[in-house]
Amino acid sequence: MIQIRQNLREYQKDALQLAIKENCALCIPTGLGKTLIGLSYAAHLLNNRKARRILVIEPTRFLVEQTYRYYTQNSTLRDVLKIYGVVNPEKRERLWREATVIVATPHTAYNDLPFLDFDAVIVDECHHTVGQHAYSKLMRNYDFTYRLGLSATIPTKIKDQIEETIGKIYIWSYDDPKIREFVPDWYFDVYDSELSPIEKDVYHSFEKLWLDEGYKVLRSIIGLGKRMLCRDGKSAIIDSLERGRLEILSYAYDKLKQVREDHKLNALREILKRDFDKAIIFVDRVIIAKKIAEEFNHLNPVLFMGKLHGGKELQEIAIKRARDEDTRLIVATTAGEEGIDLPDVDLLIIWSNVASSIRFVQRLGRIMRKTGKMKYAVFIATPDTKDYESLYKGFLAAYEAGINFQEVDIDFIRSLVKKTPMGKIVELVEDSGFVSFDEIREIYGVRADDEGGISRIRRNLSRLCNLGELFFVYYAPFNFKRLRKALINLKNRKYDPYLYPFLKRYWCPGIFYDASELQSLAMNGKYKEIEEIVGMPVPRPYTKFLSWLKTPIEI
Numbered sequence: 001m002i003q004i005r006q007n008l009r010e011y012q013k014d015a016l017q018l019a020i021k022e023n024c025a026l027c028i029p030t031g032l033g034k035t036l037i038g039l040s041y042a043a044h045l046l047n048n049r050k051a052r053r054i055l056v057i058e059p060t061r062f063l064v065e066q067t068y069r070y071y072t073q074n075s076t077l078r079d080v081l082k083i084y085g086v087v088n089p090e091k092r093e094r095l096w097r098e099a100t101v102i103v104a105t106p107h108t109a110y111n112d113l114p115f116l117d118f119d120a121v122i123v124d125e126c127h128h129t130v131g132q133h134a135y136s137k138l139m140r141n142y143d144f145t146y147r148l149g150l151s152a153t154i155p156t157k158i159k160d161q162i163e164e165t166i167g168k169i170y171i172w173s174y175d176d177p178k179i180r181e182f183v184p185d186w187y188f189d190v191y192d193s194e195l196s197p198i199e200k201d202v203y204h205s206f207e208k209l210w211l212d213e214g215y216k217v218l219r220s221i222i223g224l225g226k227r228m229l230c231r232d233g234k235s236a237i238i239d240s241l242e243r244g245r246l247e248i249l250s251y252a253y254d255k256l257k258q259v260r261e262d263h264k265l266n267a268l269r270e271i272l273k274r275d276f277d278k279a280i281i282f283v284d285r286v287i288i289a290k291k292i293a294e295e296f297n298h299l300n301p302v303l304f305m306g307k308l309h310g311g312k313e314l315q316e317i318a319i320k321r322a323r324d325e326d327t328r329l330i331v332a333t334t335a336g337e338e339g340i341d342l343p344d345v346d347l348l349i350i351w352s353n354v355a356s357s358i359r360f361v362q363r364l365g366r367i368m369r370k371t372g373k374m375k376y377a378v379f380i381a382t383p384d385t386k387d388y389e390s391l392y393k394g395f396l397a398a399y400e401a402g403i404n405f406q407e408v409d410i411d412f413i414r415s416l417v418k419k420t421p422m423g424k425i426v427e428l429v430e431d432s433g434f435v436s437f438d439e440i441r442e443i444y445g446v447r448a449d450d451e452g453g454i455s456r457i458r459r460n461l462s463r464l465c466n467l468g469e470l471f472f473v474y475y476a477p478f479n480f481k482r483l484r485k486a487l488i489n490l491k492n493r494k495y496d497p498y499l500y501p502f503l504k505r506y507w508c509p510g511i512f513y514d515a516s517e518l519q520s521l522a523m524n525g526k527y528k529e530i531e532e533i534v535g536m537p538v539p540r541p542y543t544k545f546l547s548w549l550k551t552p553i554e555i
Contacts, residue, residue: 002043003076006036011178015170016040023167025126025149032172032182034150035070038122041148042101043075051120051146056103057135059125060192061085061383065415067124068103077101084108106134113141120146123166127151130161139165155273186367186375190391191267192419193380195230198259202252203229203385209248211452218248225249230385231352232285233262239287262288264351264380265295271349271378272296272329279347280330282363288351289331299329304342334359342366348377353390360394383419392416422460437461519546 008016012033015026019041028034038056045051056071058064061084068082081099083092085108096102096115106128109116121139126149129135139147149166159169172179195203203226209215210222225246228236234256240246241253272279279299283289286305293301302321322330323343330342348367354360367375381391395413418426424443438448440461446453521530522538522545530538530545539545 002047004036004040004043005074005076008036008040009033009178009182011172011176012037012040014178015172016044018170019148020044023147025123025151025154025162025166025169027151027154027169027171029152029172029179032179034124034152035067036074038124038148038150039071039075039077042071042120042122043077045120045146046077046100051118052100053118054101054120054122055109055116055118055144056101056122057106057109057124057138058103059105059128059135061105061419063124064103064105065418066412069415071101071103083112085111106138110134110138110141113138116142118142118144120144121148123147123149125151126162126166127154127158129165130158136161136165153274186377188377188379189271190416191271191378191380192383193264193267195263195382195385196259198255199229199234199263202255205252206249211450211456215248221246221248225252227386228285230382230387231390232283232288233264234259235262235287235291236285239285262291263382265291267380268292268295268349268351271347271380272299274347274376276328276347276376277373278328278330278343278345279349280332280342280345280366281349281351282332284333284352284354286333289333292331292351293329296329300324300326301329301331302327304330304332344373346373346375348375350377350379353379353381353387353394355390355393381419384421384423386421388416389420389422392420417464422464425457425460425464522546 011028015028015037018024019026019037026034026037028037042054042056045054056067058067064082064084068080071077071080077100079100081095081102083095083102083104085105087095089112092108092112093115096112097117102118121142121144123129123135123139126135129139129149147166149162149169154162154169154171163169194200206222206226206229210219210226215222225237225240225248228240237246237249238253238256241250268281281289281292283292289303289305293303302318304318304322319342321327330345332342345366348363350363354363364377367377379391381388392413395416417423425440428440428443437457440457441448441454444453444457446457448454518530521527522542527538527540527545
């Protein structure tokens with residue numbers, strides 16, 4: 001019998017009963033426990049032997065990770081797996097057969113349609129189940145006996161399609177008497193926005209150029225181009241090239257001109273379909289700000305770009321216009337981050353993510369005023385690029401500053417690392433336990449004689465080590481006290497040069513321990529505890545164990 005570790009609120013009980021009664025879509029505002037309803041629904045089907053296996057669909061890898069973690073932490077359900085595209089096809093085919101409950105992205109499930117064997121589906125963010133979206137393709141091509149859709153909002157124009165593919169729609173609002181007391185003051189969302197194939201090709205060419213020793217003196221310019229493309233969009237690069245800047249990257253001009261629009265624009269369209277009174281969007285490039293204002297002219301936007309783009313008088317006019325009730329959209333560059341008395345907004349959108357903890361917190365400050373309204377913060381980020389790395393660092397800084405995110409803890413924040421350029425390393429290590437530097441190098445496609453590429457990998461390894469994501473295991477030196485101090489610093493995310501010589505070969509997941517503790521356990525014959533800590537067999541007796549500590553670990 002599967003037990004749920006949380007008690008359902010009254011409105012959640014009502015929603016669950018509707019789901020048990022018939023196939024349906026539940027439309028409940030974000031932050032009010034839709035995932036718990038889905039988990040309870042899954043438990044009911046399994047406990048009552050209505051379903052053998054259940055598929056849970058999440059739109060992004062991030063949400064797959066989050067839902068998987070939620071299901072395992074909030075129930076006694078243990079037979080759960082997560083699957084998405086980064087898992088190789090051969091392994092996916094095996095994984096599809098292994099668990100009672102599988103959490104996956106719609107793209108992965110649809111691509112692996114022949115391997116599916118489920119009689120129930122829980123479709124999170126079910127408003128995507130329209131048109132040619134992978135959600136819709138999956139639901140049209142696989143016959144699930146039991147169907148439950150979950151969403152915060154389902155636009156009127158797509159309700160018929162949702163009812164056709166999933167079932168009747170039931171809607172709860174923030175004003176519902178059973179919900180009102182649970183409404184959070186504010187919450188956030190992260191929207192992934194992938195680069196197009198052409199943009200990815202250009203981005204990777206920038207990376208190769210950056211690693212080329214022949215262009216070492218131009219790395220700052222090349223790095224700026226990388227950040228600009230993934231953070232701001234192709235228009236920012238084109239604008240700079242047309243102004244005679246970033247000439248070293250001019251070879252990419254014709255390719256980028258083929259791209260129809262900036263890669264984050266479609267995500268912004270989805271975000272601005274939300275119900276809001278006034279929104280502010282933070283971007284770093286003026287050209288992007290102007291394009292956004294042009295695209296969303298129906299929201300009566302005002303551009304706020306500071307004194308350098310219009311002078312004091314125009315700046316004051318912009319502030320006045322921003323306060324006008326008819327102005328529903330403020331598009332701001334860095335000028336809107338600090339000190340300016342902009343009006344209250346209930347929707348904050350971050351287009352250009354920043355690594356600066358100060359700027360991150362300042363931007364959030366725009367919705368931290370207590371007005372009695374629900375506040376939203378939405379971050380648009382480009383996976384597997386420096387843009388996501390900035391997002392991760394910003395979240396971490398805000399968390400450590402004590403800003404209260406709805407349903408966010410340090411585990412969630414650190415999970416963002418998997419979508420940064422360092423994510424490949426983390427996933428490889430988590431999958432294998434121990435990996436060699438050469439294995440990591442091969443994953444990155446870096447040759448053994450490529451000094452620049454090797455240097456980049458070591459920097460990423462060093463960064464992950466200092467962040468506490470990975471812990472290096474190679475050998476333990478004689479000076480155990482010094483190692484202990486280094487490990488304490490590592491655990492507290494403080495850089496310690498004593499760890500630097502370790503950044504060469506073998507790595508394991510982020511387990512923090514020190515050699516003196518291992519010695520103590522070995523002296524008491526507790527070798528099994530040691531093996532649980534280091535994740536591998538260790539030699540016995542004590543003398544051999546000490547010798548093992550002082551020599552390279554052979555995998």
